[in-house]
Amino acid sequence: MTKTAYLRPSGSGRAGLTRPMASLDGLLRAWLPGQRWFAGKDRPVTDLRLLSLTELFPGCLHLLVHAGHAGGHSGHAGVPAPGGTPPPGDIYQLLLGIQEHPSPRLGRALIGRAQDGPLAGLTVYDALLDPRSAQLFLERLRQPGSAGPLRFETDRAQPVPAGLVPRVLDAEQSNSSLVYGDEFILKVFRRIQPGVNPDLEVPVALAGQGCARVPAPVAWFRTTQPQPATLGVLQPFLRDASDGWTLALHALATGTDFTTHARELGRATADVHLALAAAFPTGAPGENGRTAAAMAERLDAAAHSVPALRPFVPGLRGAFSALTTCDPGPPAQRIHGDLHLGQVLRAGREWFVIDFEGEPSRPLAERRSAQSPVRDIAGMLRSFDYAARQRRPWRPEWARRCREAFCAGYAARAGWDPRKKHGLLRAYETDRAVYEVIYEARHRPDWLPVPMAAIERLAVRGD
Numbered sequence: 001m002t003k004t005a006y007l008r009p010s011g012s013g014r015a016g017l018t019r020p021m022a023s024l025d026g027l028l029r030a031w032l033p034g035q036r037w038f039a040g041k042d043r044p045v046t047d048l049r050l051l052s053l054t055e056l057f058p059g060c061l062h063l064l065v066h067a068g069h070a071g072g073h074s075g076h077a078g079v080p081a082p083g084g085t086p087p088p089g090d091i092y093q094l095l096l097g098i099q100e101h102p103s104p105r106l107g108r109a110l111i112g113r114a115q116d117g118p119l120a121g122l123t124v125y126d127a128l129l130d131p132r133s134a135q136l137f138l139e140r141l142r143q144p145g146s147a148g149p150l151r152f153e154t155d156r157a158q159p160v161p162a163g164l165v166p167r168v169l170d171a172e173q174s175n176s177s178l179v180y181g182d183e184f185i186l187k188v189f190r191r192i193q194p195g196v197n198p199d200l201e202v203p204v205a206l207a208g209q210g211c212a213r214v215p216a217p218v219a220w221f222r223t224t225q226p227q228p229a230t231l232g233v234l235q236p237f238l239r240d241a242s243d244g245w246t247l248a249l250h251a252l253a254t255g256t257d258f259t260t261h262a263r264e265l266g267r268a269t270a271d272v273h274l275a276l277a278a279a280f281p282t283g284a285p286g287e288n289g290r291t292a293a294a295m296a297e298r299l300d301a302a303a304h305s306v307p308a309l310r311p312f313v314p315g316l317r318g319a320f321s322a323l324t325t326c327d328p329g330p331p332a333q334r335i336h337g338d339l340h341l342g343q344v345l346r347a348g349r350e351w352f353v354i355d356f357e358g359e360p361s362r363p364l365a366e367r368r369s370a371q372s373p374v375r376d377i378a379g380m381l382r383s384f385d386y387a388a389r390q391r392r393p394w395r396p397e398w399a400r401r402c403r404e405a406f407c408a409g410y411a412a413r414a415g416w417d418p419r420k421k422h423g424l425l426r427a428y429e430t431d432r433a434v435y436e437v438i439y440e441a442r443h444r445p446d447w448l449p450v451p452m453a454a455i456e457r458l459a460v461r462g463d
Helices: 004-006 021-034 131-142 200-207 244-254 258-281 286-305 309-323 374-388 396-414 422-444 451-459
Strands: 045-057 060-069 089-099 110-113 123-124 146-147 150-154 166-167 175-181 184-188 219-223 229-236 344-347 350-353
Touching: 021 045, 021 110, 021 123, 021 219, 045 089, 045 131, 045 146, 060 131, 089 131, 131 150, 131 166, 131 219, 146 309, 166 350, 166 422, 200 229, 200 258, 244 344, 258 344, 258 374, 258 396, 258 422, 309 422, 309 451, 350 374, 374 396, 374 422, 374 451, 422 451
Parallel strands: none
Antiparallel strands: 045 060, 060 089, 089 123, 110 123, 146 150, 150 219, 166 175, 175 184, 184 229, 219 229, 344 350
């Protein structure tokens, strides 16, 4: 019997789930805070609890781990504690390799060597970063079926060939992505919330609408315990595509025009919004009062965390209060939720939209709810500003021309012009800039001046 066999939970009690933590607790406490996708960097880890464990294949364990935090809780991803109160913390998905004689080329995949418990003496590593484990995982994903609480499902109309060589995408992100043979891309969600992830739900629905702007999933996997949740999605990989951020920076560096691309991107965004409105129920305009209150609440929380915001709070509140009297705008509907230049790809002459997960820091129920499409438009307009500020001197006229072109392209396809919804657009841009301030303060402090410049503009001049 191998050492990993001792990790399998026995019966329905928790004893089988506690034993592995004798080996993994210390290793994971040291490793998790250093991962880009770990959300608790500013909150000490007070405890780690193993919620589920499945041996996917010899030497590879699938875990769902609850990381508890001191100093408040996320309020989004905690599992219910006795009495129904969610404990402070988040649920993370881990795929761990366990080997007695691991490859000396593990590099950054290495987590450490277990000193105690049933894994004592064995090396633990991130299996997604190990080519052999990643290839075996694709073979598991290709075959519909179950492994413990895990369910593997496929679109039988789009078979995935065997033997595709994996490579990890190095871009910083809140999940982990692997490309197989330049044909498919697998996104493994790291921070897990109960329910259907929009990055599976939305592309499946859009495929049913015949929307070609979004690659359709070919395989996915989920869990039934401790609560049903989506764990990962495999989609076609657009091998010759360039993301919008890279294209925008290249245009800025070379002085080439980007307004044509921006206009076409506006039309593509409208195409996706129209397909989403057809695929999901829409709401009615008139919820701006509730939206304004939620925006103001997020502003207060952000100002508490980032003191630099505090002088601008009165002006920013004005942007939100104007929502209650301005044009209510188009009906609420399903949207992308986190649209920016990094979430769009250009392949050939066409734009494609990817990553429908939304802002991972927000509750899953909120990300799946009907919202104003102006939220997506505001996200893209802020992204043009981000791109323009990557070069010195700042090119505000470049961002302005792109904003105009994007809105014109959107209006031509959607039938309404975002530029004529000034109060609505200002409020959503302000809300997006507040989110950016929090994000940059936590993850990229050197970038904080970018959203702060927008905060000053939106608060003082109300542009």
